[in-house]
Amino acid sequence: MAAKPTIVLLPAWGVGHFMPMIEAGKRMLQCCSSSSSALSLTVLLMPAPTAQAVSDIADHIRREEEAGAVDIRFLHLPPVPLPTDHTGVEEWISRIVQLHVPHIRAAVSGLTCPVAALVLDIFFTPALDVSRDLAVPAYVYFTSGAAMLALLLRSPSLQEEVEGEFEGSVDVPGLPPVPPSFLPETLLDKKSPTYAWFLYTGRRYMEANGIIVNTAAELEPGVLAAIAEGRCTRGARAPTVYPIGPAISLITSPPAEQSQPHECVRWLDSQPPSSVLFLCFGSKGMLPPAQVHEIAHGLERSGHRFLWVLRGLPVDTTMGAREPTDANLAELLPEGFLEKTKGRGLVWPTRAPQKEILAHAAVGGFVTHCGWNSILESLWFGVPMLPWPLAADQHLNAFAVVHGIGAAVPLEMDRERGNYVEAAQLERAVRSLMGGGGGEEGVNKAREKAMEMKRACRHAVEQSGSSHASLQRLSEELVGGAVLPKRGTNSYSF
Ligand SMILES: COc1cc(-c2[o+]c3cc(O)cc([O-])c3cc2O[C@@H]2O[C@H](CO)[C@H](O)[C@H](O)[C@H]2O)cc(OC)c1O
Ligand SMILES: O=c1ccn([C@@H]2O[C@H](COP(=O)(O)OP(=O)(O)O)[C@@H](O)[C@H]2O)c(=O)[nH]1
Numbered sequence: 001m002a003a004k005p006t007i008v009l010l011p012a013w014g015v016g017h018f019m020p021m022i023e024a025g026k027r028m029l030q031c032c033s034s035s036s037s038a039l040s041l042t043v044l045l046m047p048a049p050t051a052q053a054v055s056d057i058a059d060h061i062r063r064e065e066e067a068g069a070v071d072i073r074f075l076h077l078p079p080v081p082l083p084t085d086h087t088g089v090e091e092w093i094s095r096i097v098q099l100h101v102p103h104i105r106a107a108v109s110g111l112t113c114p115v116a117a118l119v120l121d122i123f124f125t126p127a128l129d130v131s132r133d134l135a136v137p138a139y140v141y142f143t144s145g146a147a148m149l150a151l152l153l154r155s156p157s158l159q160e161e162v163e164g165e166f167e168g169s170v171d172v173p174g175l176p177p178v179p180p181s182f183l184p185e186t187l188l189d190k191k192s193p194t195y196a197w198f199l200y201t202g203r204r205y206m207e208a209n210g211i212i213v214n215t216a217a218e219l220e221p222g223v224l225a226a227i228a229e230g231r232c233t234r235g236a237r238a239p240t241v242y243p244i245g246p247a248i249s250l251i252t253s254p255p256a257e258q259s260q261p262h263e264c265v266r267w268l269d270s271q272p273p274s275s276v277l278f279l280c281f282g283s284k285g286m287l288p289p290a291q292v293h294e295i296a297h298g299l300e301r302s303g304h305r306f307l308w309v310l311r312g313l314p315v316d317t318t319m320g321a322r323e324p325t326d327a328n329l330a331e332l333l334p335e336g337f338l339e340k341t342k343g344r345g346l347v348w349p350t351r352a353p354q355k356e357i358l359a360h361a362a363v364g365g366f367v368t369h370c371g372w373n374s375i376l377e378s379l380w381f382g383v384p385m386l387p388w389p390l391a392a393d394q395h396l397n398a399f400a401v402v403h404g405i406g407a408a409v410p411l412e413m414d415r416e417r418g419n420y421v422e423a424a425q426l427e428r429a430v431r432s433l434m435g436g437g438g439g440e441e442g443v444n445k446a447r448e449k450a451m452e453m454k455r456a457c458r459h460a461v462e463q464s465g466s467s468h469a470s471l472q473r474l475s476e477e478l479v480g481g482a483v484l485p486k487r488g489t490n491s492y493s494f
Contacts, residue, residue, distance in 0.1 A: 003113035004071065005482035006040045009141075010104065012093065012121040013048035015056055015283045016373045017143050020214055021121060022064065022072075023249040024141055029070045031468075031475040039116055039478065040071040044107055046100055047079045052323045077103045088194035089392070090186060093123045105130045114482040119212065125204040134485040137209040137478075144372040146213050146220040146227065146243065147400035148184075148393045150174055154232040155187070155202040165190065173231035174223030175404055181415050182399040184392060206238065209481070212474065214245040214376065216460035216467050219405055219453060242474045244467045246376040246457050250355065262353050264307060265360060267346045271305055274364035277434055278357055278383075280309040281369040285390060286324040288313075289332060291420060296337045298426030304434045305344045307363075309352045326350045358383050365433040367411075370394040375401055382454030384446040386411045386433050390419055407450040409433050 007028060011021040025041045032039045048054045061074055080099035086092040104127050108115065115136045120127050122143055131138030142149050151172050158170065166187065169177035186194045205211060217224060220243075227238050260266075268276060279295070281287065287295070292310065299306050310332065311324030327349035329338065338347065354374070357363060358381040368374045370389045375397055378385050385408035387398035395415075401408045411429040414420045433446070460467040 004038050004040045005114040005116045005479065006042045006111065007116050007478060008108055008111070008118045008136075009041060009043045010118065010120045010124050010127055011043065011045075011141075012123050013046065013050075013053040013057060015053075016371050017121055018057055019060055019249045020143050020247050020373060021119070021141050022060065023247040024212060024214065024244060025119065026070050026072070027244065027247060027471055028475055028478065029072075031471045032479060038071075039475075039482075040113070041073070042111065043072065043074045044104060045074055045076050046096065047077070049082055049096070050323050075107060077107065087192055088186065088197075090123070090194045090197045094126065094197055097124050098126045101126050101130060105133065108136065109134055109485050109487050111485060113484075115485050116478040116482040117209070120208075122201075125201050128204055128207050132207075136483055136485050137481045138207070139474075140205055140208045140211045140239075142211055142213045144214075144393045145375070145397055145400055146215045146223040146241070147172065147175055147404060148372070148396050149211065149213055149241070150223040150227055150232045151183075151187075151396060152198065152202040153205060153227060153238055155199050157234050159190075159199055172223070174220075174226030175400065178396070178399055182395045184396060206233065206236070208239045210240045210242055210474065210477070211238075212242045212244055214247050214372065215243045216245050216457055216465075217243050217470070218456035218460055218466065219245075219379070220400065222404065223400075242470045244471045244474065246380055246461070246467075248355070248373070248377055248380055262356060264346065264348055264352050265356055268307065268357065268360045268362040271362040273361045275434075276305045276307055276360075276362045277302075277365045277367060277386075277430055278307050278309075278363050279367040280352065280354055280357075280374070281311070281388070281390065282371040282374060283351070284322060284324060285309075285369045286311045286313050286322075288418070291418075292332050293334050294421060294423045295426060296334050297423035298421075298430065299345065300337065300341060301423065301427045302430040302434070303436070304430055306341075306346075307352075307357065308345065308347045309354075310347050310349060311351075312349070355381075365430075367430075370397040370401065372397055376457070379405070379407060379450060379453040380457050382451045384408060384433060384450040386429050388413065388419070388421065405449065405453060407446055407453055409446050 007025060009021055009025050011018045029039055029041055048057055077100055083095045108130060117137045117139050118131050119139045119141050128138055154172055166180040169179055172178050186198050224243060226232055227241050230237055310327045312327040314322045314324060329347055329349055355377055358377050363383055366378045366383045367386045367388055370387045385401060387401060387408050388411055389395040389398040402410050409432050412425045459465045
């Protein structure tokens, strides 16, 4: 019997990249399994550059293997020397990927089954060369939202239209005019090499056979239409976009490892419905000590209940390898804070089970750094947000969730001072989100929108939903396009 065609996934290592991409791959397979044309998944793993990422990925692979639901295999690529001189995370990751390109080419050309597609993470544009050389289709899996994709595709023409730095507002078709303070820092310094990376990425995405996005048509209709109509690419036809989300991995540790609910969940069990503000800044989120004090004062004065994931500053400060540490609460928090807020507040010093927390009935609002996965998870559970973006795509995501989706109320911050938020600003915004601050109308709107998006997200992934239909179109295209890769002289045999 001929070997099943395979989809080759090339994920980056962060939790916001690796897990959602595996989840999307599994959904593509499940979509085909109901037809006669089954596919398998082959995941090419670059060695992750931090101990935390290595252990996160190993844990996830173990859970996938234990769940054993789909035909998936993980192949390890050889290590490459990590660059030590670089100007930003995008450049650092892209250079690592570039060093992996020969290994990716050898691995793909060594496959003995037909390849339906190479599916590349946001940062893997250099691997488009492999797809061209081996004549296999390539798709981008965009782990951020369609707003960010629209900006990437639009960036080469913005470069021609806007001389000098951005001022006033920026035209991203499908979004209201975007103030430059909501652009990624990469676009704010046109002389930086990461600016060139942004434009290069935007241009090269046009070579892909399609772009799979972890969003739903109902969440970002305006930007998705703008991309499809060529309004982000000066009338040129962009690759077909497949909104297949929210692709949220809901697999957790096996029951044997969960003898009892997590301490954060047990604490939430004793709180009234919708009363707790949850604060979490993503897998890399860490804040300087002065900012931690401002948050503490703001929370204390707001009088609201809270669950705050507070991480410590990293030990290794190498760019890209910055992982937060477990916080020393006694050192970081203002004196007496824990005693004063006892019973109504919990500060958690290490990673917390974010999805379980957002799913809990006691949670009524989410202060988030606006990583795209965090936004999707908040909407999935119908929790309105207070956006506190820190880096990368997060400022634009914050803009999209306030001004596009409408499920968040804005938080005033000083971006020039490292996204600094004063206690009074936080207090005002928390009261506005959780109640007691007047302006209830705006809050109710965000809350209602979050609930509406919860229903829309859940419907999108059902059999009759838009993301399922998109996934079906994609799967048909993948099955139809499967080819044996050209065999190179440096192929690995698998
Ligand atoms: C893989 O490891 C890291 C990734 C990022 C990172 O950087 C980044 C830069 C941009 O100019 C645009 C981006 O879209 C982007 C995204 C990104 O990764 C995270 O992606 C998640 C899902 O897309 C999520 O949306 C998060 O907000 C992003 O931060 C940054 C980084 O260190 C700062 C990494 O180690
Ligand atoms: O304490 C934490 C911090 C993060 N996350 C998870 O890590 C992912 C973070 O992805 P996101 O895109 O929001 O941001 P990133 O961490 O990539 O900046 C999400 O699935 C979160 O649920 C978590 O479970 N616990």
